[in-house]
Amino acid sequence: DAKTTQPNSMESNEEEPVHLPCNHSTISGTDYIHWYRQLPSQGPEYVIHGLTSNVNNRMASLAIAEDRKSSTLILHRATLRDAAVYYCILRDVWRDDKIIFGKGTRLHILP
Amino acid sequence: GAGVSQTPSNKVTEKGKYVELRCDPISGHTALYWYRQSLGQGPEFLIYFQGTGAADDSGLPNDRFFAVRPEGSVSTLKIQRTERGDSAVYLCASSFGNRESTEAFFGQGTRLTVV
Numbered sequence A: 001d002a003k004t005t006q007p008n009s010m011e012s013n014e015e016e017p018v019h020l021p022c023n024h025s026t027i028s029g030t031d032y033i034h035w036y037r038q039l040p041s042q043g044p045e046y047v048i049h050g051l052t053s054n055v056n057n058r059m060a061s062l063a064i065a066e067d068r069k070s071s072t073l074i075l076h077r078a079t080l081r082d083a084a085v086y087y088c089i090l091r092d093v094w095r096d097d098k099i100i101f102g103k104g105t106r107l108h109i110l111p
Numbered sequence B: 001g002a003g004v005s006q007t008p009s010n011k012v013t014e015k016g017k018y019v020e021l022r023c024d025p026i027s028g029h030t031a032l033y034w035y036r037q038s039l040g041q042g043p044e045f046l047i048y049f050q051g052t053g054a055a056d057d058s059g060l061p062n063d064r065f066f067a068v069r070p071e072g073s074v075s076t077l078k079i080q081r082t083e084r085g086d087s088a089v090y091l092c093a094s095s096f097g098n099r100e101s102t103e104a105f106f107g108q109g110t111r112l113t114v115v
Helices: none
Strands: A009-013 A018-023 A030-039 A045-050 A061-064 A070-075 A084-092 A103-108 B005-007 B010-013 B019-024 B029-036 B044-050 B053-056 B067-068 B075-079 B089-093 B110-114
Touching: A009 A018, A009 B044, A018 A030, A018 A084, A018 A103, A030 A061, A045 A061, A045 A070, A070 A084, B005 B089, B010 B019, B019 B089, B029 B075, B044 B067, B044 B075, B075 B089
Parallel strands: A009 A103, B010 B110
Antiparallel strands: A018 A070, A030 A045, A030 A084, A061 A070, A084 A103, B005 B019, B019 B075, B029 B044, B029 B089, B044 B053, B067 B075, B089 B110
8 A cells, every 4th residue: 555654743823724645655657546534533534535636625725746646635724623633545446445544643723 | 324333332241251243334335344453453364254255364363253244244253262361342343345455344342351
């Protein structure tokens, strides 16, 4: 399985943008980049995914490097409710569709 | 219901006993996943179903763990001869399972405690 590398933890101030990085230097051409987050005492929830182009949805934006070896999840205006563990995951739906979680980044939001 | 439902939410069992954990996926979702999560760790993949069949069970730690999905909907994770090390939150997720890589929806999990 392709691996991702994320910082263990990050801090941000409330109401400021947050940029969560992810490295995936061994990504294959059919790997989609997915982001999930897990709030305390909850199951993970989907945030966003993309293949090559940058993506936006109501929760976040995903910026994908041109060589696809890294990506950044952008929360435009963090709130206290965004404090969670954020997981960057590669999914190759043409080989199998397992979702393999790493350790993720624990995001702390400071009021 | 609207989401993935897991029952029970909590289960305490004695070492050596047998337990069953149930997952009701979202209606129409063909893919179903089981994970377990220990404190401070990310979810650990156990098994993945596509329809009734186990597409990948490479994450099951040993032969005490078994999962079924006989009608392609509800799934049961079965653990025989439980050990204290099996204590964890067991998570279930489901998705449409098509190749457009849609999102997976997770349940709230079953917290299993083996005493």
